[in-house]
Amino acid sequence: MTEKTREDSAEWVERIVRIRDNKDEAAFVEVFGHFAPRVKAFLMRSGADAALAEECVQEVLATVWNKAALFDPSRASVATWIFTIARNKKIDALRKQRRPEPEDLPWGPESEPDQAEIIGLQQESEKLGAAIAALPEKQRDLIQKAYFGDLSHSEIAEQTGLPLGTIKSRIRLALDRLRHAMDQR
Incomplete structure (x- = not known):
């Protein structure tokens, strides 16, 4: 793991702690802005249609907000925790729809974004925070x-x-x- 990856991981842990301890909406906006598109893409790659993926993303991020206290950084990274929640939400949604469950669902975090993506996502998160405030x-x-x-x-x-x-x-x-x-x- 590179120094930059460790730093990013520590920053995500810090945001989850702020959500857990203070219900910090700014930290949540950052987590949402970063993970929502990745979770949606992950769900769609694993066979979910766009509507189901959107629904699951909302449930996943609501779970992150409400259950941040369950996150244990010694057991998993923030990304792994969130993608595991996403996988489970998708399975639950499919069961509710009584669809057959695919045997081998690929899951896990996608490759780390490049610097331009990170900056773009940070800018989008700031823009969303400002839009909500306005x-x-x-x-x-x-x-x-x-x-x-x-x-x-x-x-x-x-x-x-x-x-x-x-x-x-x-x-x-x-x-x-x-x-x-x-x-x-």
Whole structure:
């Protein structure tokens, strides 16, 4: 393992610790920005369609947010832990769909990205963080409850007293704004 790889690994462990100990949203945005596209690509390479891969990515990253305390750096790297969660989520989703399970699912982290990819992903993570911060407060609050708080739309409605349709509309508008902000280059 090179010095740079060890440093990167230590940085990812540090981010998971910040998520675990402080529910640090900035650390989560960095983890999400880095791992979400890799997990989606991994799932699609292992036979998942785009919709299933997207669904699994959301569940994987929600699990990382909610179960960061279960990560043990002495047992696995952050990447291996996240890709193992992804593999298990995909298997669970396939079982729910009652599809036959492929015998040999390839899994594990893909090769390390080059420096240009790392810089690009860091810039995208910063851009996403800024886009979330720029959302109107009502939309930002619902996005945080849905994605960082791992609450369903119904649970948010119970918690806020807002109608379910209002919650869905605001979240949809917020996601559209985030998509638009991320598409601006």
